[in-house]
Amino acid sequence: MENSILKAIYQRRSIREFTDQAVEIEQLHEIIKAGIWAPSGLNNQPWRFVIITEQDTREKLAALTKYSHIVLAAPASIAVFLDTTTIYDQVKDHQAAGACIQNMLLAAESLDLGAVWLGQILKNKSAVNALLQLDNQYDLMAVIAIGNPAHHNQKSTRKDLQEFILNQEKMP
Numbered sequence: 757m758e759n760s761i762l763k764a765i766y767q768r769r770s771i772r773e774f775t776d777q778a779v780e781i782e783q784l785h786e787i788i789k790a791g792i793w794a795p796s797g798l799n800n801q802p803w804r805f806v807i808i809t810e811q812d813t814r815e816k817l818a819a820l821t822k823y824s825h826i827v828l829a830a831p832a833s834i835a836v837f838l839d840t841t842t843i844y845d846q847v848k849d850h851q852a853a854g855a856c857i858q859n860m861l862l863a864a865e866s867l868d869l870g871a872v873w874l875g876q877i878l879k880n881k882s883a884v885n886a887l888l889q890l891d892n893q894y895d896l897m898a899v900i901a902i903g904n905p906a907h908h909n910q911k912s913t914r915k916d917l918q919e920f921i922l923n924q925e926k927m928p
């Protein structure tokens with residue numbers, strides 16, 4: 757496919773198995789940069805990030821989710837927060853966080869890295885804040901586990917396009 761954006765969208769899969777190869781800090785910064793170029797209402801940019809690469813922190817973070825094996829396997833994770841002191845609209849700022857996270861996943865794909873959006877860990881978001889020594893003004897949106905993919909066998913499916921289109925008017 758020639759269109760690089762569509763290619764990244766369709767090729768991206770949630771990657772949960774990684775090689776031992778480290779991720780470069782420049783790559784992590786590029787991923788965050790792609791995140792912050794997501795749209796946000798009023799260009800509010802309510803997102804904040806913590807980069808986690810140290811073994812000890814990874815182990816403690818892993819203990820806070822049933823997907824511990826993924827956090828342990830990933831050489832890096834990025835925790836994405838909303839700074840609740842900056843929120844101007846609950847729905848719109850949360851939507852912006854989602855756009856940010858998706859940009860980050862696509863950036864990882866474009867850098868030939870693998871990544872997965874971890875949401876189950878939100879059950880323990882207060883403990884995540886305590887681990888990362890963050891005030892509760894920072895509301896955890898997701899942890900993105902990142903690494904070099906161990907393989908490219910990951911498969912996913914989507915329902916047929918027509919199942920989602922509620923109505924389609926005749927084209928002029």
Ligand SMILES: Cc1cc2nc3c(=O)[nH]c(=O)nc-3n(C[C@H](O)[C@H](O)[C@H](O)COP(=O)(O)O)c2cc1C
Pocket residue numbers: 768769770771772823872873874875876877910911912
């Ligand atoms: C809000 C949200 C939360 C998610 N939480 C988890 C999670 O905790 N663990 C996990 O392995 N995958 C998680 N995923 C990844 C989904 O399982 C995955 O996106 C879905 O199965 C589609 O697969 P694909 O990303 O490969 O297309 C989450 C995705 C989203 C958007």
